[in-house]
Amino acid sequence: MKLHQIPAIHSIVTRWRRPQNGKSASESAFDIQQANDHSQSAQAPPSPKSPSKKSGKEREVNNSGPAASMPQLPSPPPSPRINIRPRQASRCLSGEPVSHSHTGEIVKRCGPVHVHETFECENAVEPVRLLTLSRRTLVNEARARGGNTLVDESWEYTVSKHGKSGYTVKVDYTAAAVFIIGDGAHDPQKPVAIDTAKTGGVSGLMTITSRHYGGGGVVLVQALQKQINSDTHQLVVIEKRDYHAHWPALIRGSVTSQGSVAENSLIPFDRAFDPSIRLVHSGAKQITSTEVITESGERVTYSHLVLATGSLWNGALALPDSRDQALDHLNAFRRQLEAAENVVILGGGAVGIEYAGELAHYYPDKKVSLVHALPKLTNDTYPAKFRDALLEGVTKLRIQVILGDRLLAQNTPKDGYVTTNKGVRLRADLVINATGGRPNTSVVSTLDNSVLTSKGTVLVTPELNINLASGARNVWAVGDIIEWPEQKMVFKASMGHAPIVAGNIIASINGGKQNPYQGKPEMILITLGPKGGRGNIPFLGGIVVGDWVATKAKSASLFISNARTTLGYGPPKADGGGGISPVQALQKQVNTTTHQIVFIEQRDYYAHWPALVRAAVTNENSIGERSLVPNDRAFDSTVKIIRSGARRITSAEVITETGETIPYEHLVIATGSVWTGPLALPELRENAIEHFRSFKKQLDVAEHILIVGGGSVCLEYAGEIQHYYPGKKITIIHGVTELMNSTYPHKFRKSLLDALTKKGAHVVLGDKISPDVLPEDGYVTTQSGTRIRADLVIPAAGGRPNTAVVSTLDSSVVTKSGTVLVTPELRVKLSSGAQNVWAIGDIIEWPEQKMVFKASTGHAPTVAKNILASVQGGKEAQYEGKPEMIFVTLGPKGGRGLAPFFGGVVIGDWIVSKMKSSGLFVDKIRGILGY
Secondary structure: OOOOOOOEEEEEEEEEOOOOOOOOHHHOOOOEEOOOOOOHHHOOOOOOOOOOOOOOOEEEOOOOOOOOOOOOOOOOOOOOOOOOEEOOOEEEEEEOOOOOOOOOEEEEEEEEEEEEEEEEEEOOEOHHHHHHHHHHHHHHHHHHOOOOEEEEEEEEEEEEEEOOOEEEEEEEEEEEEEEEEOOOOOOOOOOOOOOHHHHOOEOOOOEEEEEEOOOOOOHHHHHHHHHOOOOOEEEEEEOOOOEEEOHHHHHHHHHOOHHHHHHHHEEEOOOOOOOOOEEEOOOEEEEOOOEEEEOOOOEEEOOEEEEEOOEEOOHHHOOOOOHHHHHHHHHHHHHHHHHOOEEEEEOOOHHHHHHHHHHHHHOOOOEEEEEEOOOOOOOOOOOHHHHHHHHHHHHHOOOEEEEOOOEOOOOOOEOOEEEEOOOOEEEOOEEEEOOOOEEOOHHHHHOOHHHEOOOOOEOEOOOOEEOOOOOOOOEEEOHHHEOOOOOOOHHHHHHHHHHHHHHHHHHHHHOOOOOOOOOOOOOEEEEOOOOOEEEEEOOOOOEEEOHHHHHHHHHOOOOHHHHHHHOOOOOOOOOOOOOHHHHHHHHOOOOOOOOOOEEEOOOOEEEOHHHHHHHHHOOHHHHHHHHEEEOOOOOOOOOEEEOOOEEEEOOOEEEEOOOOEEEOOOEEEOOOEEOOHHHOOOOOHHHHHHHHHHHHHHHHHOOEEEEEOOOHHHHHHHHHHHHHOOOOEEEEEEOOOOOOOOOOOHHHHHHHHHHHHHOOOEEEEOOOOOOOOOOEOOEEEOOOOOEEEOOEEEEOOOOEEOOHHHHHHHHHHEOOOOOEOEOOOOEEOOOOOOOOEEEOHHHEOOOOOOOHHHHHHHHHHHHHHHHHHHHHOOOOOOOOOOOOOEEEEOOOOOEEEEEOOOOOEEEOHHHHHHHHHOOOOHHHHHHHOOO
């Protein structure tokens, strides 16, 4: 779907800080916008509810220098001065933690950090515990900004009671992140006295049933707030809505209530921005050369102005400004849809086609017709084979498609019919206008009418300045409203326009070179319901992809998780990877009055393997800490977690390494692989983080690096090192004559070889070396006698199945390669004939390549369904395998992929980067695990 709207005007207002009441500038309680302007718009934003008085002392988080990470701190104690306002059903309290003095020197101020969280609790409220959890989030945010200390901390929380024993606790916690060097700081691990009487809690044993998280921002504001000097400029967001509309999901959200798509796609703005950003809830009525006048009459001055007003839509997509009203609006449209037997869609572009696909999936009995004025679907931007593929996909769903015709101007059905220009009468109880949006640029004409085209778009320069008649270069535009020779799509605004404008504004302020926008390839994915679609990849004359790729790339998820994470809400709850997946699937369906789920896990964290090669090479964006995700929030309170390994398995119980005996009715073995080198992770998260740091120190000093292996792990090591250490000499040695293995076609294997050697890697094929060999005098010797320069050897030949404990149950099911024999239902093939032991993940003997997504989206759902069928009585499912699609990252900006169609389609840097390399699914897995 090619919709885009960022329904906001972002303006930057210069500001300065003035000492107040004898305070230094850094202690000033408020930031004043343009002191020479005494209008309402120039006043400081309202004071937070938490006390503004500061102790002037700073709380040490870590004083061990730039290489140190920030440890978790003790519980934040309340200040002696707390404002308590008792209410019948709620209470609100605020305060500041007791600060500790230090003798270190602040060498860098890294900006404000803020967390807004909502906890749902049962039976009791322990504020100190909740504040501590929120503070840990702040610590991680401070670390991500390059800080090692929090200062100027303050918090506020509100408790509301619901039901007999439920409580909702809303926490706002703010601080400033700084970096301190020097000795003599307070020991951050030393406990401090906490006066729990002053926190206003509710006594008893508290159970946290859910937690919702804050932080983040929309793309342009987020890009600017990371780079702009908050001492001289302030970001102001003018936005009439109280939510962000995630357009790629709203067609489905207007068609069905299943999956709460609408609720998850209309995302409140309350967590979108950090405290330094001022949010004005109003529309823009007029723009002058120096200020924006809002519909509420406020005048907001600006030094730079960005217009991102998006499009105006028809029908169900014409959303009201209030989120509650928008949800009611979508519900009302669904009621019309449910009552209609015959539906006509006007327009055969992406919007119309996606409506057709959603209707066919969720209302298969309705009669749907689609009318399009052109002789083929979509438009001439796209190749004929893609447009033909769309027609084939739509007609396969039993949609009647009428091409080269239009509906008459009045599209309201009369006597249950509408008539086209060519006289065709169509049965219609409901007509959906899906002809697309129109640029929302009426306010631009109040600034300069000459910049508007006849289509309503805005003329811009290559740098995305609006081409004002005055010649001024401080007004910019992004998104649907710009006049640019490209199709309007969300990703072009977020990945193309926004970064260019943010960089150019910073360059304008600081006196640097501005960059032109060069457009984005015309790649498109059009959904045909949640399980289908067609896509066009604009390379080699256009590669058309079908249902499977479109579903994995877009149709199933609609990027909802990405949007929610960006706005600070995290993904909707979903299933995780590995052994976590079946637990999360089962806890939703198992009867907890008759069965309990027990999770036996030695580690105190979940290792997100797709990101760990990069985490071993760099800690950019705290990738190591963020990829080793604590597993304390992964499950609901009905799941029992046992922190231990499994020493032995019998036919009825598991004996742990700590000697505990756990009886079972059904057992799922998801023990994964055992790795070597940097990926041989310790059991404690803090030790695993230190393990990565230790490896990085070796990597830092090594000039010549030898990587043993030629599979995806090896190649990803090479790609990451080439990106983060471009001066190092890399050699890869692989025992066969091509990289990867024979599962993959020659053209894919060669494309990986070419990509690595192009960047200087030396690849030795058909030779071997022991993976645990150590360099002697700076060299290692291969089996053939070749000497290779090496200061560091990285073993990367893959992992081996972690199945030693399975042998204690039945050694006959373990193959020579260490995998476990399973049935198509993924039962372990026990010699006893028992049917209650299952296996998933790397350990199973199955004719497929081992990948995380196969375990989480294939094995785990199959086993969960079969256990429930066994317990409750029902038909079991068989695992049918997954297509051998693969993405191999070569650093954060590159990689190669293979789509298993037409003999294998090789995919290059741009797509692999967007699909995997840039983010490595880290935010998604953190959301799934409650972080």
